Amino acid sequence: MEIPMNPVFTSVRVGRYALSNRLVMAPMTRSRAGFDGTPGELAAKYYAQRAALGLIVTEGTQPSDDGQGYLTTPGIYTPAHIVGWRKVTSAVHDKGGHIFIQLMHAGRMSHPDNTPHHRQGVAPSAIAPGAGMFTATGMQDIPAPRALTTEEVRQTVADFRHAARSAIEAGSDGVEIHGANAYLVQQFFAPSANTRTDEYGGSIENRARFAIEVARAIAEEIGADRTAIRLxxxxxxxxxxxxxxxxxxxxxxxxxxxxxxxxxxxxLHQGNEPLLSDIRKLWHQSLILNRPGRPRDQIGGDVASGLADLEAYGQMVLANPDFVVRLKADAGMNEADHSTFFGGTARGYTDYPALSARTDIGS
Incomplete structure (x- = not known):
């Protein structure tokens, strides 16, 4: 009996692009950019190694000086950033891949020692997250942010617009707004981080306003079919x-x-299945689902059930540049080295072996 092909290996259309498969590289911070935010020399190789996935979503990339949270994360708002990212996008395109740069404003998840201007972080309200952050001098408590004025919120929307245009100039196929994981966009959603009394705080409609304005501004600037969001x-x-x-x-x-x-x-699914089902019904374009820790034997399950159009994977893709080949061959997977996730050199970044360097097919 012929074994049916896993549906993640079928083609799919996302925005203006026809993708070769339904596998997505999830965004993962690697902290290997220069101190000015320009992607590092190895970034082009890292992403190009994984170009066989239907879509690559890059690590979070700040849209402004205020948007940086962590040490040595990339930016996409200066001419140098554009030049650096163009090397990355060209390398991915040369391998036949598609890549969206993720725009990430860290908001209150920031430390002044990690940013170009060394200023206090900004957020919906002046409420500290109660967390620490790694800096060049070690772990430090994150200080309370400064609350954005109403006009500064609007300027931040403009910063996202400019960053999206810069991403397209750098050759990116599109951008994904980072509206997840406790960064600025989600900070506006949460009453624990947003106690504003202007049009960006209070009601559901007001707390969602910033995300909608960012998405609308970017769609106007580069086209809705090149604009996406992660929640x-x-x-x-x-x-x-x-x-x-x-x-x-x-x-x-x-x-x-x-x-x-x-x-x-x-x-990025947190386990509320009824809400996920409702989102699927409300959303009429492509839906990517990332279930952290999804077992390998469940890959393709959400596409097969119709709950998602594509599935995103993080650590398995990080550790397996030939992730698609390994899946098709039912081959063993490299294990991710957690000690090399953030910062460093080629070790744990571009040196994970491909199948051609191993003999584990069928293992």
Whole structure:
């Protein structure tokens, strides 16, 4: 009897692009950029090694000086950044891949020692996350951020717009807004981080406003079919608590974003299956689903069930540059080396062996 092909190996359209398969490289911070935010010399090799996936979503990339949180993360708002990212996108395109640069404003998840201007972080409200952050001098407590003024919120929307245009100039196929994992966009969603009394705080509609304005501005600038967003409904990292209204906020937000006709919605799933089902019904474009820790034998399950159009994978892709080949061959997978995730050299970045260097097919 012929074994049916896993549906993740079938082609799919996302925005304006026809992708060769439904496997996505999830965004993963690697902290290997220069101190000015320009992608490091090995970044082009790292991403090109993984170009066989249908879509690559890059590590979070700050849209401004204020947007940087961690040490040596890349930016996409200066001419030098554009030149650096162009090397990355060209290398991926030369291998036949597609790549979206993820735009990530860290908000209050920032330390002044890690940013170019060494200023206090900014956020919806002046509430510290109660967490520490690695800096060049070691771990330090994250100080309380400064609350953005209403005009500064609007300027931040403009910063995202500029960064999206810069990403396209750098050859990116599109951008994904980072609206997940306790960074600035999600900070606006959560009453624990947002106590504003202007049009960006209070009601569900007001707390969702910033995300919608960012998405609309970017769609106007580069096209909705090159604009995407990642969300993590219910995530509780670093003091984030979306409260009892959280699920209803996401239902409202997804319905509003759906009207923009964006390329994709990328969900980092936290386990609320009824909400995920509702999101699937509300969203009419491509939906990418990332289930952290998904076992290998369940790869393709969400596409097969119709719950998702594509599936995203992180650590397995990080450790296996030939992830697609290994899946098709039912080959063994390299284990990720956690000690090399952030910062460093080629070790644990571009030196994971491919199948051609091993004899583990069928193992």
């Amino acid at each position: 993590s409904p219910g995530a509780t990292l670093w003091g984030i608590d979306e409260g009892a209204e959280g699920p209803d906020l996401y239902r409202y937000l997804v319905a509003e974003l759906d009207q923009l006709g964006l390329a994709h919605l990328h969900i």
